[in-house]
Amino acid sequence: MPIIKAALLGLGTVGEGVYEVIQTSQEQLKKLLGAEVKVVGILIQDPEKQRQVAKDVLVTTDFEEILAIPGLNVIFESIIGDDPTVSYLKRAIEQGCHIITANKAMFAKHGAVLQQKALEHDVEIAFEATVAAGVPIIRTIKQQLQINKIERIQGLLNGTSNFILTEMRKNQLPFSDVLKQAQELGYAEADPTNDVEGYDAFYKLMILSQLAFGRQPNWDEVDLSGIASIPNEQIRTASGRYKHIAEIQKVGNEIKASVKPVLTDENHPLYNVEGVDNAIVLETNLAGKITIQGPGAGSKPTASAMIEDFIHIFQSKKATSVLV
Ligand SMILES: NC(=O)c1ccc[n+]([C@@H]2O[C@H](COP(=O)([O-])OP(=O)(O)OC[C@H]3O[C@@H](n4cnc5c(N)ncnc54)[C@H](OP(=O)(O)O)[C@@H]3O)[C@@H](O)[C@H]2O)c1
Structure with missing residues (x-):
């Protein structure tokens, strides 16, 4: 053999x-x-x-x-x-x-x-x-949507951020307590900067941009902020749910991208994605809106x-x- x-x-x-x-x-x-x-x-x-x-x-x-x-x-x-x-x-x-x-x-x-x-x-x-x-988003775009045009991608691309936002809201806890919990559970690294400042989600969004649109926006022009930018009180008392959303779309010939906390209501496709899960919503011209969800990290x-x-x-x- x-x-x-x-x-x-x-x-x-x-x-x-x-x-x-x-x-x-x-x-x-x-x-x-x-x-x-x-x-x-x-x-x-x-x-x-x-x-x-x-x-x-x-x-x-x-x-x-x-x-x-x-x-x-x-x-x-x-x-x-x-x-x-x-x-x-x-x-x-x-x-x-x-x-x-x-x-x-x-x-x-x-x-x-x-x-x-x-x-x-x-x-x-x-x-x-x-x-x-393990969420097969790359293969889905590359091989299952070849005749489709992707118009917009929205994603929860960082499990640590989603976990922290979920726990802060549900259990009315401060950011520092939940970050510590995330580190103890192995969801967050000792240095959590890449996750909580949004860089990890940003890199993933740039990879998706290259794949879906054949290029990336100018990195300096991406509206980037992490979950650490929202005041604790605001997350705990908001009427909806804060989600850290990475979004990219083609407007004319321009690619517009943002990675930032967004206040969502129950009509938002990512509202019910809680905890460490990642999820990606693809808006396509033929297949319509496709959502794919699952564990976004781990061995x-x-x-x-x-x-x-x-x-x-x-x-x-x-x-x-x-x-x-
Ligand atoms: N962890 C996840 O869930 C996850 C998910 C998706 C992607 N990733 C990506 O996968 C990569 C690895 O993540 P990880 O969590 O496995 O990290 P990790 O646990 O810190 O392991 C990194 C490994 O790379 C080795 N290493 C680092 N720099 C090296 C260098 N210059 N030359 C040779 N070896 C080097 C380290 O060697 P020693 O063992 O000798 O220290 C270690 O074995 C990262 O790029 C990360 O972004 C991670």
Whole structure:
């Protein structure tokens, strides 16, 4: 049976999920792909950390060692930031590796360039996990709405913000108490800036813009604010529900985007989406209004998106034809 050789860049929350799903789904993957999937290398930053990986896997802090693995077919990337990630991915593409990424901050900025490079080298770059984790929004737009024109996208793209707003309102609690609770539950990071200031949702919206409209608005012109900008009292006493909404639409030739808290009433399509869930409403010219909802973060939901991308790539003739 042919072998698909995979390397992981990053073995944190997401990377560990990907590793575990690959290890525990071997039989299913063989049936789906007609090939054995082997994780052969993992790039990490801290060599002192204990890792739960098989002894024959190369675990290294040196990307050159990963690239030097003979016959490497695919890279699952879940590290932080865009430097040196982008240069790693460019080199892997040049070497003929398919790429599957979860790194939204990196992909929002460099996705278009990486996609062009992948095209030139006849490999795939997949990014379902960058937006709303396991919720299959990228594939829905890319493959199920090809004849449709997307007119507007509205989304709750940050589970931490939605959780905090929901709990503050329901339990009449201050922002600081609910943020602490979110951190204890693992929903918010130790440094919650990206979530509560709206940057995380912003990056995801830019990725959706590129996909739906073929370009992004000028980043400086996006109306961006996070949930920390609304006074506590206002959230608790409002007649409706505050939701942190990322919205993008094409008006004439212009793309208008905003990421900010919005007071919704029960007629709003995102009013009933509570807690850590993400949800996206697509307004299309033929199919009408489509809403898709589910867990937008976490180890397993994010790994799910990456492994589904992987299966999709290796079910195509292009990828399997090069396996030995
Ligand atoms: N967590 C989620 O639910 C989620 C959902 C969707 C997308 N994402 C995205 O996925 C990525 C990873 O998130 P995470 O939650 O898994 O983060 P994490 O738990 O902090 O793990 C990051 C991993 O990347 C490694 N790493 C970081 N910088 C590196 C570098 N320059 N070179 C080599 N290794 C490096 C770390 O190494 P050490 O282990 O040695 O520290 C760690 O294994 C982020 O870009 C995030 O935005 C996360």
